[in-house]
Amino acid sequence: MSKLKKENKILDKLKNVFDITGEIKYKKRVSIKADKKNVSSILLFLKNQKGYIHLNHISCVDWIEENKFELIYIVWNPNNKLTVLVHTRIDRENPVMENIDTIWDQANTYEREFREMYGIEFPGLVGRKEFILEDWDNIPPMRRDFDSQKYALENFATRPGREDAQDVREAIQKRSGEELPDFAKKYSRD
């Protein structure tokens, strides 16, 4: 484990200070799971004490089965080139997350996007409610319970396809004469 010395050092330090679980994904990449209320203090600690001055990205995942949103804050240290991913899960029914655009200004853009695309509220967030979409009156479109195709069929005019359009897999199968297994047939077009 001598190779992952830097990674172990930061993980141990974080484990000592905060109540987190974490693992080393691979070289130069440390992933930790933290509680919602600890996230801003972890990020402040990483930025001010440990030199993780760059916020790479904030990402959001919709875990509809577990009724949770997962927010992932990715921060980077330019000196030792380490990346730390801070995972946190918030409630999906009434999603509220702490606003961190006082720590990094660029977080404002990500948070406005999440507000529009997932419906996550960030108290104290500055900026117009409307970010990329215009006159949107449905549920936030990046949520997994939003049916994009159904919405498109209802709202936009469509043109019917060709009547002689063939199933690609079947046509290739006929031409080449090979047998397809059942699991592959399942994914062909109906």
Add this chain to the structure above:
Amino acid sequence: MDNNKNIEQVSKIKTIGIPTQEEIKQAQIDFSPRCTSAGRVNDKETQKMVEYIMNFARKHSLFVLAYGTGCGAIEIPATMTSRYDAERFGMRGAATPRQADVLLITGYLSTKTLKRVIRVYEQMQDPKYVIAFGSCTINGGMYFDSYNTINALDRYLPVDVYIAGCMPRPESVINGIVKLQGLIQNGNAGGGKCYKDNLDWYRENQQKVIKNWDFPDDYNW
């Protein structure tokens, strides 16, 4: 008696050769130049001839509005520059909608962009033509199930020429231009009139997609 005398005098004078009002009108039509004022043509043959010349001029000076949507706009520099050189067909860029003849819809149109495109199209002067690029404008293409891109462009704007492909190469773009030139020469192109005649239908479709319709009421193009 006086009246009879007058009638006789008039009839005499008529035989001498002073024309009546009707004859004067007929003479004005017969001997006047064929185009009395700009755009007004008197007989059908001349109209045909003038239209032929005007169409010839139109098809060889297509000014394209420098406005790109989606990914197809990247084909335009290649089409315009030295390798494919669309300017030999008289095609070149125009800075503003009012100077342009052709509107290229180069790829998918989000509902947000559609609003701007309609505004731009209505600002263009007649005759105006629309060339639609790629499968996105025909049936949605790979964005057929997207929540914010329209699928069939011709429900919202009259399209003269479709160029199929994803994306069409500069050769097919030039093919589309030549096709449009042929349509212009035959007098079959120009969706502007179609748009004006069926404005209600187009407006209805547009307002289904654009929810906050804040166009000016007395908008006159």
